[in-house]
Amino acid sequence: MTAKTTFVAATLAGSIAAALGMVASAAAAPAAPQPNMDKCYGVSLAGQNDCAAGAGTTCAGTSKVNYDAKAWKYVAKGTCETIKTPKGMGHLKAM
C-alpha cells in the first residue's frame, strides 16, 4: 500500500475533539435507554424463538415427503432480476 500513516496522540486528540463537535452539532446523541419500554422478545422479529414446533408448524407440509430429492430445478423470482449490473453479476440465469 501507500506510505504507512501513523497517528500521533495530538492528531488523535484533535480528531476526537472534531468528532465530538460533529456529534454535538448533529444532535446524534447515543440512543438513550428507553425507561418506559420493555424489551419484548420475539415480537418484532417473528419466529426467532427457540421452538419451531408450535401451532401450525408441527405437521406442515407432511404430504410432501420428497425432501431428499436431490434434483431440483431453480427458478429464482426475487429482485435479482431487476438489479442488473454492468458486470453481469446481478442477473438471473434463465433456466
Next chain:
Amino acid sequence: MTSLASFAGALTAPDRRPPPEFAGHAERRFAVYRNNVAVALIRALETRFPVLISLVGEEFFRAMAREFMLAHPPTSLLLTSFGDELPDFLASFTPAEDWPYLTDIARIEIARTRAYHAPDLVRLGADAFSALMSQGIEALRVRLHPAVAVIHSPHPVWTILAMTSGSQPAAAIDDWQPQAVLIDRPELDPLIRPLTLGTALFIEALGAGEPLGRAASTAASRATDFDLSAALAILIGGGLATSIHVFDGDLP
C-alpha cells in the same frame, strides 16, 4: 448409539435407514418425521434470511435451504443460531454462483439476528470521550457493544439492501463498488446503516482489539479517503463502545 441418537441422526440423513424400532412401512412412516424436521428448519432459515428470499425468490431459497439443512444440521439447541454456516455454504453452492454477493448479504442478515439477541450493555456517551487526556491516547482501546458488527463487501451490499427493502427502486447498479455496513441495535430493533470503507476498517480494527492509533493507521493504509474525525463521530455518536481500556494485553 442410543435409539434416540440414531433416531435424531437419521432425521437429517436421507441415506440412513430408519431406526430399527420402526415397524411396518418404516421408510414411509419415518419420512413423516424427516419432513417435519425439514419444514421446521427451512422455516427457521426463511425467518432469518428475508433479504435472501427477496433476492432469489421463495422457490430457489427453499430448495437451497433443504440442501443446507442436510449438509449442516443444527448443532445448537438454539434455533436462532441455525444458519450460521450459510455464507460459507453459499460461497461454494454452484447454483448460486451467479450471485457472488449473496454470501455477504447472508453475513449481514446473520449479524442482524445476533444484534437482536445481543445483551443490553450500557453504552459510552460523548462525555466519556471528551474526558480523555491526549497523552497516550493512541494506545487506548475500546470494547464494542456486542450488538455491533461491520461487514464490508466487494459488492454494493448497501444499495442491494436498500433496493430489496423498497427504500430505493430496484434498478441497474451502474456503479458496482465495494460497500460496507454497520449493524447495531441501539434500542429494540436492529438497524443497518452504510459506512465508508475507511470507517468500516477502523471500527473493525477496534473490535479486533487494536488500539486507536493502530486502528487508524490500518484504516488509512487501506482506504485512501479515510476520515478519522468522521469515523470517530460514528463511534462516539452511535454509542458503539461500552468501555475504554488503557492497559496493554488482552481485554478482559
